[in-house]
Amino acid sequence: MYKTVKKTALALVPKGFLIKNELFFRALFALRYKGKNHKCPICDHSLKKFIPLDDGDILCPFCGSRARTRRLFSLLKEHDLLHGSVLHFSPSRSLYRILSKDNSINYVSTDFEDEFIAQYHYDITKIDRPDNHFDVIICYHILEHIEEDQKAMQELFRVLKPGGSCLIQTPFKEGNDIYEDASITTEENRLKAFGQEDHVRIYSIAGLTERLKKSGFTQGDAKTFEDDVHAGFQAETILFLKK
Template sequence: MYNFLKTVVKNIIPKSILIKNEDQFRKLLKPLYHGKNNECNICKTKLKKFAELENGQLICPICGSLPRTRRLNMLLESEFLKSNMTFLDFSPSRMLYKKWKNRKDISYFPTDFENEFLSDYHYDITKIDAENGMFDLIVCYHILEHIIEDKKAMSELYRVLKTNGTVLIQTPFKEGEIYEDYNIISPEERLKHFGQDDHVRIYSVSGLENRLKEVGFTTEVRIFDEDNYLGFAKNEVVIVCKK
C-alpha cells in the first residue's frame, strides 16, 4: 500500500511541493498505520507495522525514517551526543536534521555538498572548510562510498576532529575485500557493479577499518542485533572511530 500511494503522489504532485509539505502529507497516513506493534523512536509514533519498501527496508510511514536512521538516533541519544558538543553531520536525514537543529545545547553543523539534503553548510569532505580539531562528534553515514579520494576524506575527518572525539561511519558492506574500479564511470555500470549509480566502490568492513587506521584513527566495529519493535535491521554495522 505504501509503495503504491508513494507512486501515485509522486506522479500527481510536483517534487518542490512534496518536499515543502512532506510532513503534512505523511500525517494523512497516520490513521492507516496507527497501532501498538511497533514504534518509531524518532517521531514517537506507535504503529501497527512499518511500511516495507521495495528493497525490503522498513520505513516509518509517518516521518520517513529508515532502520539505519532510527538506530543512529538511538546511538546518538544514548551514548554519543552530549550537551556543549560541536557536531558535524554529513547529509543528515530530514527528521534528524530538524531534531538536532532544535537543540540549543549543541553547536550543530549539518552539511551536504550537492544540496540533496537539508543542510546549512556545503563542505567538500576532501577539503573541509573548518579549523583543525573543531568537532567533538562527526556522523559520516553513507558518504565515503561516493568519494573517489576516500583516503583524503578520511584524513580530513581526522584533522577536524578534536582529540578524544568520535566519528561514526557507515557504508554498504560486502564480504571479502574492497571492490573498486575507477574505470567504471557511467551510472549504468556503477549501478551494476556497486549497487547504486553514484557509488564508486563497495567496502568490506575490514577494508574500510584498515583505511581508517592508516590515517590515524583507532576503530571499533559494532554489529547490532535486529529489533522488530523499533524496526532495526539485523547485523547492522557501525564503525566507531576515535582520535
C-alpha cells in the first residue's frame, strides 16, 4: 500500500511541492496507522504498526523515519550529544526537520551529491572547516561510498574538537576483513559485490575500527543494540568514537 501511494504521489505531484508539504500528506495517509502498540521517538506519534519496507526496514508513517534514524535520535538525547556544533552528513528529512530548528545547537548539515536536504555540500575528504571545530559528528552510511575512505576518516578526526564525539555506522559483514576491489567500477558489478550500486566496499566491524584507529581515533568502541519493537528499533552496530 505505502509503495503504491508513494509512487502515485511522485507521478502526480511535483517533488518539490511534496517535500515542502510532506508532513501534511503523511498525516493524511498515516491516520489508518494510529494506535497504541508502538511509539515513534522522533515525531512522538503512537502507532498501530510501522510500515514494513522491501529492504526489511520499518518506516514511521507520520514522519518517514527509518529504524536507524529513530535509534540515532534517541541515542543523541540519551548521551547528551545535542550540544555545541553538530556536523551531520546526508541527514534524513525526519531528523533534519528537528535538528535544524534546535536553537540550542549550531547544526551544520551537508550532502555532497545533493540527494538530501542540507545546507552545505562538503567533500568529506576535504571538509571546508578549520581544525577542532565540531563537538559532534554524525556520519551514518557514508564511508562505504567513499573511495578514499582513509582520507575521509582523517578529515573527520581533524575537524572534531578534543573531547568531541563521532558516531559512525555502515553496513557490516561477518569476519575481520574489509571486502573491497578498486577494479569493480560499474553499478551492476558494485551491486553484486557490495550490495548497492554506489558502494565501493563492505566493512567488517573490526576492519573499520582498525582503519579509524589509523586515522587518529584511538578512543571509543563499537556498540551493538538489539531490537525494540515498541520504538521501532532494529538490531544494529554503531561506532562511538572520541577525540
